[in-house]
Amino acid sequence: MATTKRKPPKTWSLLGDVKRRPSTYEVTAAKFNYHFRREPAPFEMDPAAPINLWYLANREGSPFNVEDWEGFRDPARMTYSDYVTVQHDRETYLDAVIDHHEAADSVTGLDPAWVEALTRIAVPLRFPLHILQMTALYVAQMAPSAYIINCSNFQAADEMRRVQRLAYLTKMLANAHGDAIAETATARSPWEEDAAWQPMRRMLEKMLAVYDWGQAFAVLDLVVKPTIDELVNVQLAALAERNGDDLLAQLLAEFHLDAQRSKDWTIALAQYALASDPALADTLREWVDEWIPAVDETAEAWAALLATAPNALPSGQVVEAAGRARAELLAACGL
Amino acid sequence: MPRLSRSEWYDLTRDMNWDLSYVSEDEAFPPVLSNSFGVPAHDWWVWDEPYKITYTEYVHNQAGKDAGVYSVNNVLNRSHIFDNLEPGWKAAVIAHYGAIAVAEYQAGIGEARMGRFGRAAAWRNMATFGTLDETRHGQLQTYIPYQALAKEPRLDWAHKAYHTNEWGIIAARHLFDDMFTANDAVSTAIQLTFTFETGFTNLQFLGMAADAMKAGDFDFGALIASIQTDEARHAQQGEPTIKVLVKAGKADVAQNLLDRMFWRAWKIFALLTGLSMDYYTPVENRTHSFKEFMEEFINKQFIDTFRDFGLEKPWYWDQLLNEMNWVHHAYHIGVYFWRPTVWWNPVAGVSPAEREWLEEKYPGWNESFGKYWDVMGDNVRNGHPELTLPETFPMVCNSCQVPVCTPAGYAAGYLDSPLPHILDFEGRRYTFCSEPCQWVFEQDPEQFKGHLSIIDRFLGGVIQPATIPGALEYMGLSPEECGVDGTDYAWAGPVIPAEKSA
Numbered sequence: 001m002a003t004t005k006r007k008p009p010k011t012w013s014l015l016g017d018v019k020r021r022p023s024t025y026e027v028t029a030a031k032f033n034y035h036f037r038r039e040p041a042p043f044e045m046d047p048a049a050p051i052n053l054w055y056l057a058n059r060e061g062s063p064f065n066v067e068d069w070e071g072f073r074d075p076a077r078m079t080y081s082d083y084v085t086v087q088h089d090r091e092t093y094l095d096a097v098i099d100h101h102e103a104a105d106s107v108t109g110l111d112p113a114w115v116e117a118l119t120r121i122a123v124p125l126r127f128p129l130h131i132l133q134m135t136a137l138y139v140a141q142m143a144p145s146a147y148i149i150n151c152s153n154f155q156a157a158d159e160m161r162r163v164q165r166l167a168y169l170t171k172m173l174a175n176a177h178g179d180a181i182a183e184t185a186t187a188r189s190p191w192e193e194d195a196a197w198q199p200m201r202r203m204l205e206k207m208l209a210v211y212d213w214g215q216a217f218a219v220l221d222l223v224v225k226p227t228i229d230e231l232v233n234v235q236l237a238a239l240a241e242r243n244g245d246d247l248l249a250q251l252l253a254e255f256h257l258d259a260q261r262s263k264d265w266t267i268a269l270a271q272y273a274l275a276s277d278p279a280l281a282d283t284l285r286e287w288v289d290e291w292i293p294a295v296d297e298t299a300e301a302w303a304a305l306l307a308t309a310p311n312a313l314p315s316g317q318v319v320e321a322a323g324r325a326r327a328e329l330l331a332a333c334g335l
Numbered sequence: 336m337p338r339l340s341r342s343e344w345y346d347l348t349r350d351m352n353w354d355l356s357y358v359s360e361d362e363a364f365p366p367v368l369s370n371s372f373g374v375p376a377h378d379w380w381v382w383d384e385p386y387k388i389t390y391t392e393y394v395h396n397q398a399g400k401d402a403g404v405y406s407v408n409n410v411l412n413r414s415h416i417f418d419n420l421e422p423g424w425k426a427a428v429i430a431h432y433g434a435i436a437v438a439e440y441q442a443g444i445g446e447a448r449m450g451r452f453g454r455a456a457a458w459r460n461m462a463t464f465g466t467l468d469e470t471r472h473g474q475l476q477t478y479i480p481y482q483a484l485a486k487e488p489r490l491d492w493a494h495k496a497y498h499t500n501e502w503g504i505i506a507a508r509h510l511f512d513d514m515f516t517a518n519d520a521v522s523t524a525i526q527l528t529f530t531f532e533t534g535f536t537n538l539q540f541l542g543m544a545a546d547a548m549k550a551g552d553f554d555f556g557a558l559i560a561s562i563q564t565d566e567a568r569h570a571q572q573g574e575p576t577i578k579v580l581v582k583a584g585k586a587d588v589a590q591n592l593l594d595r596m597f598w599r600a601w602k603i604f605a606l607l608t609g610l611s612m613d614y615y616t617p618v619e620n621r622t623h624s625f626k627e628f629m630e631e632f633i634n635k636q637f638i639d640t641f642r643d644f645g646l647e648k649p650w651y652w653d654q655l656l657n658e659m660n661w662v663h664h665a666y667h668i669g670v671y672f673w674r675p676t677v678w679w680n681p682v683a684g685v686s687p688a689e690r691e692w693l694e695e696k697y698p699g700w701n702e703s704f705g706k707y708w709d710v711m712g713d714n715v716r717n718g719h720p721e722l723t724l725p726e727t728f729p730m731v732c733n734s735c736q737v738p739v740c741t742p743a744g745y746a747a748g749y750l751d752s753p754l755p756h757i758l759d760f761e762g763r764r765y766t767f768c769s770e771p772c773q774w775v776f777e778q779d780p781e782q783f784k785g786h787l788s789i790i791d792r793f794l795g796g797v798i799q800p801a802t803i804p805g806a807l808e809y810m811g812l813s814p815e816e817c818g819v820d821g822t823d824y825a826w827a828g829p830v831i832p833a834e835k836s837a
């Protein structure tokens with residue numbers, strides 16, 4: 001039998017002569033993205049095929065590039081298996097949270113004025129949060145290495161998780177307080193029409209049209225998502241607590257763990273890029289600055305919406321907190 | 336467990352369809368990444384996945400499935416099972432990992448494309464799961480061969496293959512890039528999930544899972560059976576996409592996308608699965624012939640599936656049925672003969688018992704393909720195995736990127752002419768193995784026309800030096816990686832001592 005007789009390899013040959021034995025996380029991600037900077041074009045098609053040109057312009061041609069993206073690591077070092085295992089536990093926990101509130105029938109006991117506020121504030125959220133999911137998948141499909149792709153894919157899945165739990169909550173509210181709460185129009189009409197939602201919708205629709213991969217990363221992960229995460233996961237949670245809505249507050253606190261994981265890899269990626277090329281700070285900063293007016297406007301409109309709820313938070317706190325969350329993230333990135 | 340059943344709230348997880356106000360539809364869904372084929376935005380909103388699942392269900396199911404596959408691997412790893420596999424099965428498994436592992440990970444990019452550019456929220460959610468699934472498949476199918484890398488260095492190709500220009504990988508990349516990495520979201524739903532996953536991965540995965548169990552490779556069997564359960568779920572994105580197109584009067588669009596990818600997938604499956612099923616899998620473990628599998632899964636089950644949606648079988652059906660008799664036999668001879676150009680060790684699979692099986696499954700095999708093996712067997716028995724090795728390269732099809740085998744099809748009585756199909760287009764001459772391959776090219780020349788096949792590169796000076804060793808180096812095959820006969824010529828019988836044969 002022609003068994004190949006060679007010195008047993010230490011690891012994948014493409015990883016070179018490694019000093020340390022690569023981890024499972026590394027051997028299932030390193031150099032998976034074979035088409036990045038491939039010659040003569042990313043894909044095995046006509047080098048001038050439209051989609052080759054798209055990638056050449058928006059990925060290889062992005063100002064946000066370093067010599068070697070393969071050195072970046074997700075601080076959480078998550079494989080697929082890690083991700084579903086961790087989230088399996090977290091979802092088990094959320095199931096228990098919901099069990100508890102269903103047993104106590106706590107949604108029925110909510111103050112009708114708060115329910116009315118939730119209908120205007122929390123119910124339409126599945127639209128903007130879905131756009132965060134979409135954009136994370138854009139960043140993923142354009143990112144130069146599998147290490148980055150995986151982070152952004154898991155982030156997209158986290159956004160879907162948040163949308164789905166809010167959908168469940170919406171149905172609970174509808175069962176207790178009227179079917180209309182669960183009608184699509186109850187969410188879509190304000191999203192499409194109410195003045196309070198338009199700054200956010202404008203910002204997110206425009207974000208959908210950002211196609212440079214680095215810019216899409218910067219706009220989503222450095223500006224838009226951290227702002228929305230603060231407004232939703234933290235500020236809305238605080239408001240829920242003031243209104244005795246522990247269920248919503250607990251759900252949002254859970255989503256904030258996901259958001260923290262996203263922040264961790266975002267900071268790590270920015271730091272990695274800046275360490276490779278300090279001039280990229282200007283590139284990122286320029287993109288960030290361009291979007292700050294839109295997020296500020298969004299935060300103000302959202303704060304005004306929160307102010308219409310009973311037991312409203314002190315005015316100014318919401319906008320300030322959103323600004324602070326963003327500034328902290330940018331500072332951590334070295335921007 | 337939360338009290339509300341999935342059906343009570345599921346619609347609220349997927350009704351996030353709205354009218355854009357601040358950017359145009361083309362700005363948010365550029366045609367190069369999301370071709371609507373003229374179907375109005377609202378008509379996509381009825382997109383309804385047949386298989387429903389929530390995020391919670393997904394992570395619960397998948398965590399359990401992964402724990403299962405990884406634990407099987409850990410047990411088997413200690414038992415050194417890879418050492419005990421038959422050489423033919425090893426060839427099949429090593430070929431599979433090289434061609435499939437990283438490609439599956441890349442299918443995640445196609446899923447992410449649908450997750451971003453799919454034209455309904457329900458679809459984007461299903462594609463988000465699909466993205467995760469393909470991440471899983473890429474990682475599992477590299478992790479498992481990695482565990483056996485020290486025992487079998489050829490498993491390096493599970494990771495390395497897509498970075499090379501090995502000819503089979505060029506063909507696979509050309510197929511898969513066209514199918515998902517370099518495709519728009521709507522076409523991807525029909526070409527990746529419907530045509531390829533619903534149609535063909537059944538063949539590869541169910542067929543090989545059954546054969547793996549019989550060959551005693553429980554590791555591989557458990558792995559691909561588990562993968563197939565994910566494929567069966569996310570493959571269902573094609574069906575609602577077809578329904579939307581058909582309802583909008585665009586059945587011709589869906590039919591065209593299907594026909595193009597069906598043929599392309601057939602060619603690569605004949606190469607990969609055809610050889611595995613009819614030559615590499617030990618004969619006593621074979622459940623079906625490749626042709627029988629095609630007839631059962633593709634020709635019966637899959638046709639019924641698309642007939643249900645008002646689509647018809649592709650126009651080239653007779654040519655497909657014709658090729659099912661011979662093309663993979665020709666490929667097998669080619670791969671064996673040009674074995675230094677592949678990363679696995681091909682086995683001939685033509686011992687007397689195997690020839691009997693082939694003759695039974697493909698009446699006339701001995702008289703047609705068997706003759707080539709008679710000559711190669713004589714050369715081996717006469718002590719001249721080097722005569723079973725190549726000195727030149729064959730022509731390669733500018734569509735499927737697989738060597739043109741029309742002379743073998745002609746010699747076996749299945750074709751009227753041994754000549755390839757030729758197209759002169761915008762000042763360049765293209766060669767095709769078959770009429771459907773030429774037709775595929777002509778459907779979208781912008782995608783293909785500037786591409787160089789490996790032979791174009793060889794003749795055009797891209798490959799230097801233009802010799803066999805130069806080409807092998809270009810293909811990423813070091814001398815020790817080049818494939819050799821997987822059984823050390825045991826199939827040919829004992830070498831005749833020199834004095835007697837002289």
Ligand SMILES: [Fe+2]
Binds near residue numbers: 439442468469566
């Ligand atoms: Fe897959």
Ligand SMILES: [Fe+2]
Binds near residue numbers: 602732733737767768
């Ligand atoms: Fe062809």
